[in-house]
Amino acid sequence: MKARVHVTLKPGVLDPQGKAIANALHSLGFDGVKEARQGKVIDLDLDDTDAEAARARVDDMCRQLLANTVIETYRIEVDP
């Protein structure tokens, strides 16, 4: 079973990498970019066969390792 985790910075948390992307886009002539923010996406290939069990396990992984819940939020998609 495949699962995908999106990890993004919470609104208000400073994102220097996103700022650098926005600046680089401006210098390439893409003036219409008001803001850019960068996050991570983690694709997991799991042994689980039950979608609900897989989602619960991935939620554990996020809280223990994949996301820093102080500054980041995460969203889980399970693809049976």
Added chain:
Amino acid sequence: MKARVHVTLKPGVLDPQGKAIANALHSLGFDGVKEARQGKVIDLDLDDTDAEAARARVDDMCRQLLANTVIETYRIEVDP
């Protein structure tokens, strides 16, 4: 208008960061993880008001800056 770009390594391209995540998950007891791969997600806030124009512009951004098309693929979502 908001756009989201997913940038992921092409299949077969070595992903040391994903490998490190899989190893860390195993050492935390998540033995059911067969593979992990990490990609990037970039959220853009654009001036454009036309979805098709925005998509074309973001496609230009991807080819010029956001993705290395030799080893990465990208997918664009435009959210009007």
